[in-house]
Every structure is written in structure tokens, then in C-alpha cells.
Amino acid sequence: MSDYGLKLSAPGFDITTNDPRNLIFSSAFNTMAIAVQGSSSQTGNSGDIKTFTIAHGLAFTPFALVFLNTSFFPSYWKMCPMMGNSPGAVDLIGNSDIVFNTDIRIDATNLVVRVQLHNGSSDTVTLKYYLFNAAI
């Protein structure tokens, strides 16, 4: 048995197609499954640098995605890392009040996210993290 696995074809395509672009899924390819996901939250004031440290328990340095949300603008999530609206910088999405500089570091032990708040008052920052079963 040298050729076995699971395939799902896109609507209208024969599952026996030889072109992988016509497949929705094929076990022949790495699918970047999520190993662990969750969130973390803390409150700070303008100028504060907040650090989130997540000991992920995986035995390798995983590929990571992190999104950040604020109580000041809770309706959407920003992808990290980012250089936000530093004083005088142009805010490309038009919310000059919510300003963050963020940095992500990850190794085989910890995911560390640092966030510098620039909002004019107290703000709660929540991040969502996704760590994948794929080593960097």
C-alpha cells in the first residue's frame, strides 16, 4: 500500500483528478492544523507596555497567528505584529485613537506578545492566539 489517503474534490471536479488545484482537501499535503488556540487579556493606560507570556507546551517552535482587539474598538481584530499609530504616523484604517505597537516573539517554550498602548485613557487589550502543528 504505497498510495492511500483522503481527498475531497471541489464541486464539479472528479475526485480522481490528477490536478491538486481541483481538490478542497488532500491528505497528501500539510494542512497546518491548529495545535492550540486561546486568548489573553489585560488592562492598561496610555504608554504602558503590556506583556503576554503563553507557555505553549509544544516541543517545537510553532508557526503562530495573533490578533488583537481593544475595548475602545471591540468590533474588529487587528493582526499582529504591527506598528500602529505612533504619534504623527498615518493611520491607514482611520481609527487614530486606537494605537498599538506590538511585537511577537516565539520559541520552543513561550509565545510572548508585547503591546504598547497609545490610547488616551485606560483600555483593555485582548488577544487571540493560534499556534499550529508546524515548526518554524
Place this chain on the structure above:
Amino acid sequence: MIIFFNKKTGDIIGTVEGRIHDDTHQMMGMSISDSEEGDAGKIVCQWKVSALKTKEGNVITPEEANSLRENGQEVYIEHEPDHPQKDIFFLLDKEPIKVYEYKVDVATGKLVNK
């Protein structure tokens, strides 16, 4: 879901989402600014099988389920949070981010509304 909270204040500082948490998840830790990992308490809520049902929705015993499977029939498995506050964990399963509307009563270890 695994919920990490500040042992002194009861504030929730983070989560690991999911219904089943293996050894890797159990080893996870979390800290935020002004706290150390050891400051965090942990609530672990695993999900368990709550009922076995036939295709028609009738509740059956494990023995009946095995018998149906041996005859090639489908058995439906329902799950629920294995936790005294399972109603809250049902809600958090749908909207995990709502966890920050709660805090932990450090005296009882229970989730309470902020």
C-alpha cells in the same frame, strides 16, 4: 476550556480553547504584565459523553449502542462540559471571548459575573 486567572484578584488572564485537553494543554502556563506564571490559578473543563442516541433521537445504553454498531447502524453521541458550572461552559464554547465577562471567586473557585 482551560481558564487561567489571577489567584489574588480572580481576574481572568487567559484561556486555552477546546473541549478536550491533552497533556500538552495541561502543561501550558500563562502570565501577563506584573504577574508571574505561578500567580495564575487554573480551571480545566473537559467535555464528556452525556448521552448515546439512535438516529431517531432515543436515548440508549452503551450496550445497546454496541449492538447497533455491530449491525451497521449509526449511533449519535452527545457531549457536555464535565463541570459543575456547565451552563457557563456551554455558552463559552460558542463564544469563548465572553469569558472576560466573568471573574473567579477565589474563595470558592467558581466563575461569577463581573
